Amino acid sequence: MKYRYPLLLVTSIFLYACSAPENDGWQGYIEGDSIFVAAPVEGRLESISVQEGDQVDAASSLFVLDEEPQRAILHKAMAQLESAKAELADLEKGKRPQEIEVIEAQYEQAKAAAALSAKQLKRARELYANNLTSRSTLDEAQTTDESNRQRVQEIAAQLETAKLAARPDQLEAAKARVGAAQAELNQATWQMSEKQQTAPSSGLVQQVLYRPGEFVAAGQPVVALLPPSRIKIRFYVPETALTNIRAGSQVKIQCDNCDEPFIATVRYISPTAEYTPPFIYSRENRDKFVYLVEAWPTVETAAKLHPGQPVDVFGSNTLAEQISENGEQ
Incomplete structure (x- = not known):
């Protein structure tokens, strides 16, 4: 007990x-x-729209990096794209109208010369048959006529080629240059848009890690946000x-x-x-x-x-x- x-x-x-x-x-x-908001591009911090302790809504502006250097890159990319497009269009059209007109004039001259040499050859044959001219004269007329006819064929081929576009491999290369220029423009445009950063969600601004005028490396957080x-x-x-x-x-x-x-x-x-x-x-x-x-x-x-x-x-x-x-x- x-x-x-x-x-x-x-x-x-x-x-x-x-x-x-x-x-x-x-x-x-x-x-x-916390969510650490950073820009994927570098630049000088131009302005910041929040202070520590602020409550922000989603998509509210947080900070802006200097856009001027990127604006120059963007304009250069736009110019390169326009140049590549113009080169492609030129290859797709063939030669210019003025160049085609010159070749057409040469073609008409060659046909006239061929017609004249054909008549001269006919006359030389008749004279040679009647023993009124020498064999060398007949041979010379035949050579001139053959040369003129070949000249007509040559210029006709040039005229047909001038009206065609560039070779397929040249066109493919030009199209590739247009694609590359478009990609560079897209990249430059995206980098320009990333100079301005907004809040991914509503929340409390815990920290502001940089001040205007300071240089911010790519990917370096500028604002710490707590949703x-x-x-x-x-x-x-x-x-x-x-x-x-x-x-x-x-x-x-x-x-x-x-x-x-x-x-x-x-x-x-x-x-x-x-x-x-x-x-x-x-x-x-x-x-x-x-x-x-x-x-x-x-x-x-x-x-x-x-x-x-x-x-x-x-x-x-x-x-x-x-x-x-x-x-x-």
Whole structure:
């Protein structure tokens, strides 16, 4: 009988220790994952439209880099594209009308010369048949006539070629130059548009990392923005509490400056233990395992929270008990 009360006391302490973590809650804090807004191009910071602590809407202007150097590159790319297009059009049309007219005039002259030499050859043959001219004169007339006829064929071929477009390989090369010039223009236009950066979402301006007049390297953040949707609660629970907390479950959050407790939804539970001292694995030491848990409040609630703010987190059982008590009241 003298051991009844000590045994009852030890049993009560053990039961309290097992249930204390969930009833008393777990310590945690508010954390925010900032968005670092940067330009993919370099340049001097010309102006900045926000200050630290400002609340901005999505698509609001944040900062502008100097556009003048890029404007010159853009104009050069436009000129190169126009030049490549003009070259392609010239190859597709063939020679100019004035050049074709010159070849046509040469063709008419060649036909007239061929007609004259044909008549002279006919006369030379008649004279030679009547022994009125020498054989050399006849041969000369035949050579002149043959040369004139070949000249007509040559100029006719030149005229036909002049009316055609360039060779297929030349046209393909010209088209490739137009495509390359268009790509350079598209790149220059995109780089010009990236000189002005806007907010990807609404949120709080946490930091302004550069001031007007400073040079900003490509990809270097200029503004740190914290949207409410990226604010979460981080807390650690012992291994024994994992049976009551899983992804999708809800926890109750309390903080000193909060008007009233609010609900957050668990989205992540670390698969490995953290911040645990070395010990021998045993049933008695299971409570030394601590697992990171992350829960997200609603966007409306998150907008009122501050990163680094300490909070108390209560599990789903405690939450259910409070809801039951409120219903009874």
